[in-house]
Amino acid sequence: MTKPASFIKNHRLFSVFAFLALCVILIAIFAPYIVPYDPYTSVKSEAISAPDADHWLGTDKLGRDLFSRIIYGIRTTLRSAFILVSCILVIGSFLGIAAGYFGGKIDTLIMRIADMMIAFPGLVLAIAIAGILGPSLTNAIIAITAVSWPKYARLARSLVLKIKNRDFVAAGRLSGGSTGHMLYRYMLPMTVSTLIITAATDIGKMMLELAALCFLGFGAQPPTPEWGLMMNEGRLYLQTAPWLLIFPGLAMFITVVIFNMLGDSLRDILDPRKQ
Amino acid sequence: MKKTLLKTCTLIFVALMLCLALTACGGSSETAADDNGEKVLIIGSGQSAGTMDPVEAYDGWYSIRYGIGQTLTKMNDDMSISGWLVEDDFSANEDNTVWTFTIKDGITFSNGTELTAELAKASLENVYENGERGPEYFTPASIEADGQTLTITLDEAEPILPNKLADPLYTIIDTTADNSNIAETGPIGTGPFVMESFDTATKECVVVKNENYWGGDVALDKIDFIFTEDQSTITMALQSGEFDAVYNISMTDIGSFENDDNYNIVSNPSGRTTIGFMNFNGLLGDKVLREAILRNINKEEYCKSLLNDQYIPGITLLTSAADYGYNELKDPNAFDSESAAKILDDAGYKDTDGDGFRESPDGEKIDLRFVYYTGRPEQQIVVEATQTDMEEIGIKVTPEVHDTQTVMDMQQSGDYDLLCMSINMMNCGDPENQINTYFCEGGSYNATGYDSAEFNDLMKKVHVTADPDERKDLVKQAEQILLDDAVAIYFCYPIMNFVTKSNVENVYSTPADFYWVDENTDIK
Numbered sequence: 001m002t003k004p005a006s007f008i009k010n011h012r013l014f015s016v017f018a019f020l021a022l023c024v025i026l027i028a029i030f031a032p033y034i035v036p037y038d039p040y041t042s043v044k045s046e047a048i049s050a051p052d053a054d055h056w057l058g059t060d061k062l063g064r065d066l067f068s069r070i071i072y073g074i075r076t077t078l079r080s081a082f083i084l085v086s087c088i089l090v091i092g093s094f095l096g097i098a099a100g101y102f103g104g105k106i107d108t109l110i111m112r113i114a115d116m117m118i119a120f121p122g123l124v125l126a127i128a129i130a131g132i133l134g135p136s137l138t139n140a141i142i143a144i145t146a147v148s149w150p151k152y153a154r155l156a157r158s159l160v161l162k163i164k165n166r167d168f169v170a171a172g173r174l175s176g177g178s179t180g181h182m183l184y185r186y187m188l189p190m191t192v193s194t195l196i197i198t199a200a201t202d203i204g205k206m207m208l209e210l211a212a213l214c215f216l217g218f219g220a221q222p223p224t225p226e227w228g229l230m231m232n233e234g235r236l237y238l239q240t241a242p243w244l245l246i247f248p249g250l251a252m253f254i255t256v257v258i259f260n261m262l263g264d265s266l267r268d269i270l271d272p273r274k275q
Numbered sequence: 276m277k278k279t280l281l282k283t284c285t286l287i288f289v290a291l292m293l294c295l296a297l298t299a300c301g302g303s304s305e306t307a308a309d310d311n312g313e314k315v316l317i318i319g320s321g322q323s324a325g326t327m328d329p330v331e332a333y334d335g336w337y338s339i340r341y342g343i344g345q346t347l348t349k350m351n352d353d354m355s356i357s358g359w360l361v362e363d364d365f366s367a368n369e370d371n372t373v374w375t376f377t378i379k380d381g382i383t384f385s386n387g388t389e390l391t392a393e394l395a396k397a398s399l400e401n402v403y404e405n406g407e408r409g410p411e412y413f414t415p416a417s418i419e420a421d422g423q424t425l426t427i428t429l430d431e432a433e434p435i436l437p438n439k440l441a442d443p444l445y446t447i448i449d450t451t452a453d454n455s456n457i458a459e460t461g462p463i464g465t466g467p468f469v470m471e472s473f474d475t476a477t478k479e480c481v482v483v484k485n486e487n488y489w490g491g492d493v494a495l496d497k498i499d500f501i502f503t504e505d506q507s508t509i510t511m512a513l514q515s516g517e518f519d520a521v522y523n524i525s526m527t528d529i530g531s532f533e534n535d536d537n538y539n540i541v542s543n544p545s546g547r548t549t550i551g552f553m554n555f556n557g558l559l560g561d562k563v564l565r566e567a568i569l570r571n572i573n574k575e576e577y578c579k580s581l582l583n584d585q586y587i588p589g590i591t592l593l594t595s596a597a598d599y600g601y602n603e604l605k606d607p608n609a610f611d612s613e614s615a616a617k618i619l620d621d622a623g624y625k626d627t628d629g630d631g632f633r634e635s636p637d638g639e640k641i642d643l644r645f646v647y648y649t650g651r652p653e654q655q656i657v658v659e660a661t662q663t664d665m666e667e668i669g670i671k672v673t674p675e676v677h678d679t680q681t682v683m684d685m686q687q688s689g690d691y692d693l694l695c696m697s698i699n700m701m702n703c704g705d706p707e708n709q710i711n712t713y714f715c716e717g718g719s720y721n722a723t724g725y726d727s728a729e730f731n732d733l734m735k736k737v738h739v740t741a742d743p744d745e746r747k748d749l750v751k752q753a754e755q756i757l758l759d760d761a762v763a764i765y766f767c768y769p770i771m772n773f774v775t776k777s778n779v780e781n782v783y784s785t786p787a788d789f790y791w792v793d794e795n796t797d798i799k
């Protein structure tokens with residue numbers, strides 16, 4: 001049996017969700033070729049029409065094709081979720097490694113700030129930060145980054161503390177490795193895989209948190225096709241045009257499930273206890 | 276396998292429990308009489324007072340809406356004026372500079388104090404001492420009180436003084452009572468209800484029966500006015516039975532109540548206009564840009580397709596429900612998409628940086644902030660529709676939502692490019708005051724920087740003209756100037772409504788828009 005085939009056979013769950021995730025990413029990339037209408041063009045005479053052959057998922061309050069907007073919504077959601085997770089990963093890891101490696105005052109300072117952030121309910125603090133910064137998708141990403149990095153910082157710190165006093169690290173230092181070299185060649189590689197797995201499992205959660213902020217009006221602004229925002233707009237038509245709420249919600253649900261399952265199965269594959 | 280099955284079962288169980296928990300949050304409640312056997316009515320609305328002091332901003336509206344206060348005169352449904360706290364025989368001298376009113380006998384404030392001309396005088400003077408909008412209506416040279424006779428003398432003619440006195444700004448309050456914290460404790464008025472509490476955070480206001488009401492027995496024991504700007508919340512609260520009546524159900528939801536015997540709908544065309552104010556202090560100071568905006572807004576389409584035909588497309592400043600030139604005046608900037616783009620091209624508005632939006636002829640980026648609130652259902656729709664329509668002609672518009680009070684403050688300070696506001700232009704049965712407030716030089720809500728000598732002169736003439744036909748004619752001329760100068764967007768005229776449970780009687784929707792309840796309001 002060839003290598004990929006045996007990999008797929010051994011990791012069915014992962015393969016299925018990796019394939020689905022790839023499909024979602026491809027849909028996002030090729031959105032302009034998939035959508036039947038421009039997601040921003042409003043044909044007012046067709047506002048709030050129910051799903052039919054022309055508009056598969058109906059139209060919204062300004063007569064924009066809902067299917068096209070949901071497909072474009074994948075772009076917004078994926079892009080912002082990936083940026084968000086990358087920001088948290090980089091900032092959290094950097095601060096955590098620094099805290100663990102240097103210890104002392106730097107450790108105390110970083111970790112006490114982290115404790116402060118963790119002491120608040122995440123989304124509530126994010127709402128407060130987004131409220132102060134003003135509503136926009138960028139600010140929503142900043143707000144969620146501000147409340148989510150401590151998790152990564154704590155993880156990175158604990159991993160660094162575990163290896164900091166090992167012999168090979170001491171050997172590296174004795175053979176003249178500078179601080180930068182030690183961090184880059186020793187600390188980072190030893191922690192990065194665990195951190196990346198954590199990040200992968202977090203993608204779904206981050207999508208939901210971003211959508212929550214957008215739903216509350218603190219994130220993407222009209223006319224951006226963003227699922228949380230679309231659900232908020234649809235809420236006003238819950239009784240007369242439920243498709244405005246149901247379809248973006250369904251899209252959100254499916255995407256989050258795919259990325260959560262992908263993260264979980266990735267963790268299972270890389271889990272040392274299972275190997 | 277067994278493990279997976281267990282997992283699935285647990286998941287289903289948790290989901291079921293969640294559903295149960297959510298169902299427990301719903302349920303209907305009967306509010307006809309509470310535990311003490313009191314008749315309590317709960318009214319939901321997307322509108323609320325900032326304070327309960329009637330001379331602050333437009334807060335006087337809520338003294339009247341909540342049945343706490345009354346005015347000397349009252350506007351009828353046909354926009355005529357009759358006496359309320361005064362007899363109908365009010366009269367003026369020949370040149371309308373001296374007006375005489377007779378206060379009705381036997382009127383008492385809710386604290387038992389009898390209303391005399393002296394107290395009415397003190398209340399009117401309070402408008403000028405503690406409020407700022409009085410001079411936009413009229414400035415008395417002197418007010419004299421003699422028994423029940425109230426005489427108001429003016430330096431210049433005030434032909435429609437009785438109309439002006441019907442404005443909630445002139446709510447008659449007992450100035451001898453302790454008004455040191457009137458913003459929160461509310462005024463002592465003559466209305467059928469007395470304020471019990473006003474929550475400055477939630478804006479919930481509870482009023483109770485005025486035992487001393489001069490007009491007879493008050494049917495209800497208590498009314499609870501609950502405020503939320505969220506349209507779907509007020510609709511669903513009415514459907515779930517939590518509210519007994521709701522002011523201004525949105526155009527999307529009104530249909531679900533229309534053929535339902537469990538609800539009554541009271542509606543009327545109202546004197547309101549949904550206006551998009553344009554701030555001249557900024558890029559909109561250029562008439563070409565304003566004209567282009569106006570020409571690319573298809574108001575008929577907005578009203579028909581987006582607002583469910585619950586609104587009438589706007590042309591003039593004053594509603595089609597009043598006879599002020601809706602079918603006569605000519606809008607030089609009526610919908611014409613092609614010319615909108617053309618005048619922008621001709622004036623040098625071009626997209627020089629390739630971002631899909633035009634820059635001003637000086638190369639300045641255009642991004643117009645369109646401020647609005649959600650307390651009225653049409654606003655978000657017209658603002659977002661305007662945004663998409665402006666994008667078509669390459670003008671960037673960014674909607675910015677705030678709560679109603681903030682938007683009113685922003686309107687006063689001029690902190691906007693475009694601002695959407697629903698204004699009852701006919702709230703005195705005559706548009707003079709509101710035009711002064713919003714469009715004349717020095718008007719307390721005119722921060723647009725619009726200042727046309729010709730327009731101001733016309734309004735000064737309106738101010739002293741007594742003949743109703745001549746007044747109308749002058750107002751029409753003033754409206755035409757506003758149209759020619761491309762001053763504001765007149766989106767639409769709303770049809771206002773009050774939806775009540777079928778057992779609720781005498782909750783009103785009137786052209787004045789501030790008479791909601793009275794002593795006859797009841798729940799069976």
